[in-house]
Amino acid sequence: MIGFVINPVSGNGRGMKVWYEIKHILQEKNINYVESFTNKVGSGTKCTLDLIHKYKPKIIVAVGGDGTVHEVINGVYQADVKNHIHFGYIPSGSGNDYARGVNLPKNPMKALDVILHSxxxxxxxxxxxxxEVAVCSIGTGLDGKVAQITNEAKYKKWLNGLRLGGLAYVISLFRVLFSFKTSDITLNIDGEVKQLKKVWFIAVSNLPFYGGGMLINPQAIPDDEKAEICIVSNINSLELLTLFPLVYFGKHAKHKAVSFLSGKKIEYVPSHYLTTQADGETIKVNKYKIDVLPKHITIVK
Ligand SMILES: Nc1ncnc2c1ncn2[C@@H]1O[C@H](COP(=O)(O)OP(=O)(O)OP(=O)(O)O)[C@@H](O)[C@H]1O
Structure with a gap:
């Protein structure tokens, strides 16, 4: 049996249209499936847990955007089924950082083909x-704030509808950049401590992309049992603006304000509270402590 968790409002309503097409094919092919629809922010995790407990599907599929991927993967994680239930994905959002990062088709029908036949x-x-777990990235600082503003913004909806979801992050960046307060941070990676000054953000990645197509950590490999970390610090807002377009091409690496690190246990203490995003969803954090869980989920490719 295959379990589908559908976010009907993903991609400004595209999720529901995609689901109708998929459902039609599943019925035509006599595939044994169950469905569950998300009804509010965060509900994808509960939908996943319910499907797993009731039906024990072999594959659980997220139909939505990166936020839905995040919620369903958290459901699989909380159900503690490790690698016994496999995760599939049908994109109907607009960010597509997960699909891009693991090389899955962005076309929903081709993605269904992978789930049914691969x-x-x-x-x-x-x-x-x-x-909480994340599959793409966890970011603290400016990117967390940008994600928060974007998720609350009306323009995200209509830009998603035009399949220009990435542009919403650009608009939000301009909205927060000049009022954002950088932070001094004590960073501990696998026991090695660093003092960082005037940090804009720390982006910890499992997959190379975030924010709807920014190649923030080009070296990130999702099964190497470590995370790649990109830190931007010690520049002013105008310099940051010139750096920003380079991130889309992964060309920010040579800039003096950018440093890359990697590790398995990452802990940081900022001088003031900073907003955090996990796979683009704003999350509340008690402790800025990230652990890599090696090979913790099996995906359908
Ligand atoms: N029925 C619902 N009503 C309102 N919000 C919902 C509903 N179901 C899910 N959500 C929330 O919608 C948000 C966006 O979901 P998702 O990321 O899947 O779509 P998207 O934003 O269109 O895609 P992307 O993130 O790839 O651009 C998530 O925070 C999710 O919790």
Missing amino acids: EKRKRLDLLKIDN
Whole structure:
């Protein structure tokens, strides 16, 4: 049996249209499936847990955007089924950082084909912070604030409808950049401590992309049992603006304000509270402590 968790409002309503097309094919092919619809922010995790407990599906599929991927993966994580239930994905959002990062088709019908016919599986690491996991990235600072503003913004909806979801992050960046307060941070990676000054953000990645197509950590590999970390610090807002377009091409690496690190246990203490995003969803954090969970989820490829 295959379990589908559908976010009907993803991609400004595209999720529901995609689901109708998929459902039609599933019925035509006599595939054994169950469905569950998300009804508010965060409900994808509960939908996933309910489907797993009731039906024990072999594959659980998220139909939505990166936020839905995040919620369903958290459901699989909380159900503690490790690699016994496999994760599939049908994109109907607009960010597509997960699909891009693991090389899945962005076309929903081609993605369904993979779920129905592919025997290929891959085990991915996850990033854990407090009791939450992320599959793409966890970012603290400016990117967390940009994600928060974007998720609350009306323009995200209509830009998603035009499949220009990435542009919403650009608009939000301009909205927060000049009022954002950088932070001094004590960073501990696998026991090695660094003092960082005037940090804009720390982006911890399992997959290379975030924010709807920015190649923030080009070296990130999702099954190497470590995270890649990009830190931007010690520049002013105008310099940051010139750096920003380079991130889309992964060309920010040579800039003096950018440093890359990697590790398995990452802990940081900022001088003031900073907003955090996990896979683009704003999360509340008690402790800025990220652990890499090696090969913790199996995906359909
Ligand atoms: N029925 C619902 N009503 C309102 N919000 C919902 C509903 N179901 C899910 N959500 C929330 O919608 C948000 C966005 O979901 P998702 O990321 O899947 O779509 P998207 O934003 O269109 O895609 P992307 O993130 O790839 O651009 C998530 O925070 C999710 O919790």
